[in-house]
Amino acid sequence: MTHATTDREDGTGRAYIGSFTSAGGRGIITATVDRETGELSVLGATDIVPDPSYLALGDGPEPGGKVLYAVSETEHGAAAALDVTDDVPRLIGGTQPVDGEGPTHLARTGGHLLTANYGSGSVSALGVLSDGSVGPVDSVLAHEGSGPVSDRQRAPHAHQVLPDPSGTWVLSVDLGTDSVRICALDGTTGALRLHGETFLRPGTGPRHLAFHPAGGHAYVLNELEPTVTVCSWDAGAGTLEPIGETAVLPEGTEIGADTVTYPSEVVVSHDGRFLWTANRGHDSISVLALDATGGSVTPVTTVDCGGHWPRDLALDPTGRWLYAANERSGDVSWFAVDPETGVPRRAGSLTAPAASCVVFA
Template identity: 60%
Template sequence: MATRHEGRQDATGGDAAAAPDATPVRPGPAGSGAAEGRAFIGSFTHAGGRGVTAASVDPATGALAVTGATDAVADPSFLVLGPHGTVLYAVSETEEGTVAAFDTTGPVPRLLSAPVPTGGSGPTHLAWVSGHVVTAHYGSGSVSALPVRPGGSLRQVSGRVQHEGRGPDPERQAGPHAHQVVPAPGGRLLLAADLGTDSVHVHALDPATGTLTPRGEIPLRPGSGPRHLAFHPAGRHVYVLAELTPTLTVCRWDPRGTLVPVGEVPLRPDGGEGGAAYPSGVAVAPDGRFVWAAVRGDDTLAVLAVGGDGERLTPVAHVPCGGRWPRDLTVDREGRRLYVANERSGDVTWFDIDPDTGVPAPSGSVPVPAATCVALG
């Protein structure tokens, strides 16, 4: 399996105290009528993480309160909830590559069945789409699909696509490194950002058979290293985050499967180049007015305003991420708060978003060693 250097050694989580085994679940404010939410946090167990950590979400403040954790799966670096929120899926970012399904109805996630091999090494991302869990593999540079049983557990791999090619960076791009897979609106087409090939691959998923068919490959700037991408809610534009050059590429999306790059925006103030910076995650406001990107090294969140029906991005601000080495970020479904998983400082920080400017202000944090991502229920 190729090693993901990401410009640093793996996190140790040594800067944060371990989270308690159980924290009382906090009820919502009296008379609010708001239901308490759930959050699930991934982490690197090899670096001191506790696996999958569960937390309650205060409906009034967005605050997280840890309810427990499970290390039943090694290095669950990325998580996604199924459509009903009662089953959580986690990749195990290991050489053999597996994915696991957890029941989330209790205070601590519980394995539904033994983890299932993904058919690739080093899976870094997964998505639920059309009755399948689809995984992207950094190590093997491939994408796999696994059918989901009615109860939420997983069947064996039903489809797999192998990427080919390499970029100009001899260390990071010696071969394909599929870093993320995202369903396009409608769920029949998938977009896979590949850091190693400097491109976005488009694959078709057959929901009846679970097979995957390559539909095209869109090249981006050589050496940019596409890592993650996100759709504008209108479905006509895609924002592709480059890890090796701190930029965000705006692309037009044709639902027939065509992606056309139309512009590039720097993610550092004034396009600055001082010191190493490695963008990690991108999130779009539910109303489409703002885009946020996490930048490791700088340890900042870049805020961009969206105009031109999604095609024009204007930098607004760069704010501290609330910790060190922000590996991923998540916006809640109302667009009121951001949650940032800070891997090196070992915590998750949440921010209140200014509804007029999109600028996030830190509101609180909770220790989660070697945190990698946050999935909101």
Template identity: 60%
Template structure:
């Protein structure tokens, strides 16, 4: 039985090698490259079904697509051809209610792909088109769905839209996703990604254009989000532009981590016992250029940052008491875009 593997997405159109697989060193968290496949173009985001032994990737292209891969000892192998998602430039995907769902940034839509008993996409797809815009004419001229994911109960699908400054809560059925409710966030904030508190009662949205983190109460019984607070993700004296990207929550509920492009840093935000109050604990260099996404080691011991423009994934050991990352190494991955584990 092989050890833990990291699967790294990258942009083939910018010199990336597609889906890159690396071994994760026990204890050290160090990454060692094993395999790469460019079977799908621009696999910018990945997700894993560990039960079926499958990895899914978006193809962030126009038109967009999604593909399934089988997990192997050394990496992944294509499980079938990529299938259209009936949307443009899908940036994120997730499993929800027995379906594969993509957020299509370019077309401002969410696609629900049917899966067969083997977990492979059947080719059937239903599309939910977002409506609306925001005050930033350059980035918010229309809807731009950027993230999708199931809530911790698995009963609801949430979609984050940078263009409409809102989060939609949906139900997923055989007919696709249907909007149950929409929660507006601050106009012009540009929400990008979402992470849940490990207890499932709070959600945290990182806002790309702000850059801030919005704290929301989550009522899974009613399928309702309620904004509680918005906290700056950078020190007040930080200079230059900063565009927030990914956000992850520590499994013990003590810290949030978010990456900031332009400023090229990672911020650590401490959570109080309720998960409602955030305090900026630290801000450290990301170890590269343009950190597009970040991920926590399954054991919570290390943090990994995919630096798109410098073409590497940096590894950080996390201080157990303070949560502050300490850079321990990097793996060259041209045009790196995300990291998942299996």
């Protein structure tokens, strides 16, 4: 199974790389993607948005057009929209405050842009205007609670927000409260209403989740313990139920005494057969196999991430190439995915200081 692509006439796709400008990053990099080799080549960059640590693409005002959205992961967080018609992204309108601190993730759903604000432990909904630019905040949903890990869980820390596959619900993953919140978003007013909250094992520190392509399961990657929690998802009822937890590193994996492992991102293959995680500290990509239902996860192996501190992991639209944004070594490495085993084989890398995420057009 492959996904539709929006390749140019020369057969190349486009990728956008976010990076921390405060750590020497270039901001947002535009690159070509060679679908046959996976190679990235830089076209241009802009630092007009400070610390654009996470990016997302949404539909633009023109048919078939796209708008790139970015968080500004700063103390007084903001979000921005960028025109990607040319090689250097151009700001549409201005940056908008999100009324939250340290936004780390965002998603476009319908006429709204959602941000997960790690520092303040909240989710913001901002309207998207007719030209694709970001409007003022319509609502902020503040999370409540804490967890047992005193230095990381004294307060809520919303780390990810995304719509479910049906488009009915909004889910927010909170590292500080060991929970995932399910919300309803009013498409007219932008009001967020809490529908339910699913609590995971205390101290696991959930960071991100990904859905199975069939829509009936979700996989919550935990940062404070290197595990993934498998959940059943009922879109009709808007309920998320944990059904199992699996270590992301195979049994017997050696970890140095001074090495911590903080998983950062989880990705599911387009055909629903494999799951990958990026593991900071261990500096690896884990390969896990999914059964036919998607309800069972089995660790297979780990491979080197090609750098240091992989903050993000992304699968290209063809499903053939996996990309790791290695923040501390300052590069994006790409891997050819074996279609039978799911094991990635490193094929190249691109220098990208303080790289934090990769998204594909």
